[in-house]
Amino acid sequence: MDNIWFNIGLLLEYPIVNLKIIIDGVMIGALFALAAYGLALVWGVMNVKNLAQGDFVIAGGYVSWTLAQMGVYPLLGVPLAFVIMWGLGWVIYKTVITRVIERDLFTSLLATFGLAIMMAQIMNLIFGSDTQSVDMHWPTWRLGELGIIELPAAKVVGVVMAAILAIGVVLFMKKSRMGQAIRATAQDSRAARVLGIDTEKVYAFTFALNAAICGAAGAIIVMIWVIQPFYGITYSVRAFVIVTAAGLGNLPGVIAAGLGIGAAEQYGAHIFGIGYQQAIAVVLLLVVLFYRLMRQRRLRQVLQ
């Protein structure tokens, strides 16, 4: 308890720390948001709850890491991971997902859980269980008193790339015909077929797109943090938390929620200790859910 007051005191004593926390949080949150956005897509369109989301992220990271080992310039890893993970996503769709699509909640959840286990373990067998990262050897800018705010160039570039990717995907969904077809299929696939939309293609596209987004996120992550075969679950949990908190079908909300959760986690880590980081994310989820529940109750409704 004393600890907590002390930590809060620090925030008041050094207001700049707040800024630092928010910056850090947004940087992490941006990457969570990417994975969550992909999840929201497949969830919304295909009603597939992809538990392998985090493993796609990690796989993307290893793709980029391997390329870097082979001498490819690390930044190129991002688009390359996007492309390669697109392919992997397509293959997984054609072999597994196409058979579980439009089934009830748990079918897809479990199929992808199985996939997640396999992917993590296969990565472990290939890359070993040590943490890996790609060092960009770029400078770090320090701002504020005591150099409290650090802006490693790698992180800044990573976040900018994440933003570009996110904007690209959002525009694509709104403007392009494929994007529209995806949205229509999400809402009523039978009606979409009646209008001549090839839903199978839409599904495959969506799933591959999701894998690609995750892959690119992973490629960014490996430049600024570390990856390890079993870290996927962290990203999966965050992605689910974010999508659930934002509410299904609320794609812009996903990005906001991602940034928000990133920042909230950092605040929580500061105030309660980093041991509580994961707990904070999920408690926050519960709080958001219950808040929305109460609001719905006033509307004489439930959350579904």
Place this chain on the structure above:
Amino acid sequence: MSMRKLALYGALLLLTVAAPFLFPAYQTQLATLWLMIIVALTWDMTGGQMGYNSLGNIFFYGTGMYVGAVITITLYFPLAEYTDASRSETFTFTPEMYFTGMVLGTLGAGLFCALSAYAIGPLFFGLRGPYFAIGTLGLAIAAGEIVSNIDILGGGQGISMPVYGGDFEVFKKIIYYVFAAMGVVLIVFLSWFYQTRFGKAINAIRDDEEKAEAMGIHTLRYKLVTWAISAFFVGMAGSISAFQLIHFEPLETAYQTINLGIFMVVCVLLGGKGTLWGPVIGAILFHVFKEVTWNYLLGWQWVALGALIVVIVVFFQDGLMGWLRHRKPEWFGIRVESREARASA
């Protein structure tokens, strides 16, 4: 009940009783098998029969462990000293102390879990579908993380339960029979429970809750009671597991969300959701497969397990029972009478 059915059930019961003597080297695995059956059956109560797919039932398992342990310990010793990392004193339990603790602890764990399910239920049952699944998962994750920061519960080191002083063979049999008895009681209870109006009502909630509400069914009450019953059994199973494992820690043993927490769902899916025997069959198949791969495919065991899950889900989407139902609908009472039959004749 027909004679054949009676004979079948008699044989199964006999096998249950004789199993530890037939396979003495596998007693622990057999006990674990019963644990899997219990958690699968209880998961199916809410997941398969009521349509509330919880990913957080492991919460009751972990809580059961802790409650069982805390009761057992506090009956005789101060908890804080028992769990202190740097204590040097050794606490010993006589057999009487041990068994009193086990009985009271396990009952206490069951009751505590049932009550807490009843208490938190109104919050969670406002959530539907995926929200409920993720919300309950959140509950389990949060509980694990929080317990791992509570020093008096041993924090991240977990708790080491007292060790049974007597013959170890006897101990293994005790654990097995306690689990088995719990499982048999549960099966008998459920086979009655699903036949009652209550059982039908929770099926209605699964199929269309809004409709059920509009029909005046006490949906919340029924949901709470069902979850509480389910939590009661899981909590007791957790407590027994604590005695079986002796040492447990919060994140990987007690609130093990991605192992047992998901495995119980896999078992149910494998066997068939919403049926009485589906979860039992599923648990047996899953457990056997898991043990076999862990024995013979070491290193690749997780890959094999993942592949198994994918294959199950892809090819037996409704589980074995669902597959049978599709093959032999008449076994499940699906039929059209008279005129329709004539029409297609």
Place this chain on the structure above:
Amino acid sequence: MSAIIEVSHVSKSFGGVKANEDISLTVEKGSITGLIGPNGSGKTTLFNSIVGYHPIDSGSIRFEGREISKLLVPEIARLGLLRTFQQTRIYGKMNCVENMLISIPHRKMTLLEAFRRNTPEERERAEHLLHFVGLYEKRWLQAGSLSFGQQKLLEFAMALMNEPTVLLLDEPTAGINPTLINGLIDRLKHANREFGITLFIIEHNMRVIMNMADRIYCLAHGRLLAEGTPEEIQNDQRVIDAYLGAH
């Protein structure tokens, strides 16, 4: 006769759309009351307000003298106020008999009673009602695989099984074969007469409503346009202009 449902000055709007504006009406106990009006005039909205699907903006709704506009759906349903849905809702994965058995009046049961099995009388009643709506032969089929109209009939049978005090029916005959509609009407009247179930019915099919209702309310643009006996309504120029058209 006394009023069993009293709706007074109820308004409800969604964003900018005023679905119900200052609507007052009463449903007499034991009567059959009709509610008509053009598409989008707010009929379903009014039903939803009564059974508690959303909060109302203003006004009051009383059931048997008790204010219910703040209660939740299940609470209202347990008072014996039942509704069927415009988009049919049945328990798709269960067979018809189970659908019926679930529909026994749970509100009259204690928790302990719920822990009993269905009685033979209940089963008999269920089969009887299924027979009546013509689903007897399909009673072991999964309800989800019944045709559209069959599902409507099943839903109706379920409502009867529940022995409600008041039954709100939202377009019960939409999509039902005209000849079968006659049977449905007959049965509804029967239910009204024999069991004393008060009926409040939304219909577009004038043949149905004019032949059944004791009293009809007509909505248009969210407001109450006219009320009266079927004859009065049929000859009300406002109703003809807004709804019926020339015929």
Place this chain on the structure above:
Amino acid sequence: MAEERKRSTGYHLGSVETVISVDEVVEQARAIAQAVDQADLLALAHNDPFVLVEDLRAGYGQMEILHGINLAVARGQSLCLIGPNGAGKSTVLHAIFGFNNIYSGRILVGAGEKKRDITRLSPQSKLREAGIAYILQDKSVFPGMTVEENLWMGGYLKDSPREAKEAAERIFEKYPRLAARRKHPARVLSGGERRLLEISRALVMDPEILLVDEPSIGLEPRFIDMVFDILDELQHKDGKTIIMVEQNAKKGLEFADIGYVMVSGELAIAGKGSELLENPDVGRLFLGG
């Protein structure tokens, strides 16, 4: 078809005296069923069928619902299927569009030499390749998209999004009711408004053949007339071929050139719409007396 058509409006009034149970209807319908042979059907379609269904057996999963259905309709003709609930009317349309399992039989589209077998064509290719549009019996708007976007989706197969938007504008001009709500998500429309949206959305692509499942369901009386007017115009002005299912059987038979009565997955009676209207058995069993 120049003769003046006399039609009833809305749901038309009438007595409700004839009370027959479902079983009775089916029973009696069987009794009056005539062997409907292929030649008669073809004759009804002027021996030049544009849509031809031959001995179709279809159903859901393993369950056969249609036991050998034949159907023929000429270009620019309309056909109405009536029958008790559960007779399999919707299933026929489902089968033509490819939404269920076809065990045997053929579905052919096209006139004369250009006949084409579309039995195995996937649903999403039906509109593009065979020009078949389908208005489903139950809800099929995209609830989260606005009314406008729903109409644009109707033109998904058009070459450019602009064309789709222009088509949507034309529809808004025609139906101010929809225009008034163009920016609202379709989920909030009332039952009738949705139906209108579904029908107009199906027309954006200007299909050759329209499958319409109970167009009048849930519509207010004046709308019913309007819908039938639209269909009338589509058939007679634009020369579309219409296959319709309608429980408002009087309305349906008055409208359609050909009427089929279906019972338990089989054809019981076929004839000109006007003939069926006059058939006392049909009147008693299917028109509500």
Place this chain on the structure above:
Amino acid sequence: EECGTITLGAAISLTGKYATNGYHTQNGYEFAIRKIAEAGGVKVGDKCYNFKVIYYDDESKGDRGATLAERLINQDGVQYMLGPYSSGLTAAIAPVTEKYKIPMVEAEGASRSLFNKGYRYLFAVLSTSEQYLASAVDLAALMAEKSGKSPSDVKVAVAVENDPFSLDVRAGVIEDAEGYGMQIVVDEKLPRDLSDMTAILTKVKLVRPDLLVVSGHSKGAATAVRQIAEQGVSVPMIAMTHCEAADIVGNFGEAAEGILCSTQWAETLKYEDPIFGSAANYNEEFKAAFPEYADRAVPYQAAQASAAVLVYKDAFERAGTVDDREAVRDAIAATDMMTFYGPIKFDETGKNIAKPMVLRQIQNGQYNVVAPPEFASHELIWPRP
């Protein structure tokens, strides 16, 4: 002549969060087995035996470890066990070996919580974990006095993993710090999947402690060293565990300078035994046997693993039997020997009470013993550069 085989069982973390250390441990076992075989094996009566170990991967998870121990005993018929890596896994496995009355000599579970359960069959060759960094507190007090301050002015920051080992390390530090009246300004726990501790380091930057203590196995050490450098945290004294295992010198070079590392064993200490020779000799031969250690310090986790095997050899020889488990257990309990790793003598709870721990500082990329004074080979560099 042909030697027989004594089969030992071990569940080891080859994957998961303890994988690196599991690997060091396994290497330590294997090296000892090889050396013992070269020296003529274990002589029991007039027969000779060689050791063989059945390994399983416990995935760094306690419940897996317990299951595997049971499998080793039940299915593989193992009679004697070697320990897994980490106190947490030892705590999970010990009850199993205890139930089956299977002796387990372990080398990688140092938490005191292992030795207050009354286990009869559990023996640890290492010093318990509260001693790991307690001497760093003494050093900090000393330095405070030297620079004219009182030890009670010293501010201590603690960041430890939430596991039995690190919690016990923390307990030792806090006990000692409180003894001096020092102020604990940061006291945080590291999560299971640690990849980022900036939040803690930010606080450290703000409160400027005089001593920063980190304990979190290899991952904790690696993350801490990297981020301390990245964030430009300057604390006069930083002490941590697992420096060698994480090879912080090799991985982070400059950034590791001046960090204090606790160790159970150092190759510069003057211990020796007939099998391995001196500590320095062990160091050399081990590097020769496992070339991947050529450019780095041999982690003490490997050395103590070898020592555990040595205890078995000694005990079997004194017991004069390989079949009578009770006799072997008693022999182990009676161990009193000198090894290259230091003296080994178990108290009645099974922990080694004969051996002290030392603290090394990284100076110019070398690990130099700086405390306690009787073992120190170099002067402490303070404050940290």
